[in-house]
Amino acid sequence: MTRFVLDVVGVLLLIAGTLFALQGFGVLGGSVMSGSHFWAAAGPIIAVVGLALLVSGARRVRSRSSADQERKP
Secondary structure (H helix, E strand, O other): OHHHHHHHHHHHHHHHHHHHHHHHOOOOOOOOOOOOHHHHHHHHHHHHHHHHHHHHHHHHHHHHHHHHHHHOO
């Protein structure tokens, strides 16, 4: 269950961060965020946090499965 939550939040943050960054850089127009230096800086940071959550969820499952294998006789 924890991995699922980490994956969902990670994907949402990754998508939102990428969208915010593209708006901040002026690639996507039509928003108050378009061309804003704040979103050009905050967007990639948000996307990296989302990516870190995805990696954390993947590592959590891998470490748990390897620990389960060590317990089996």
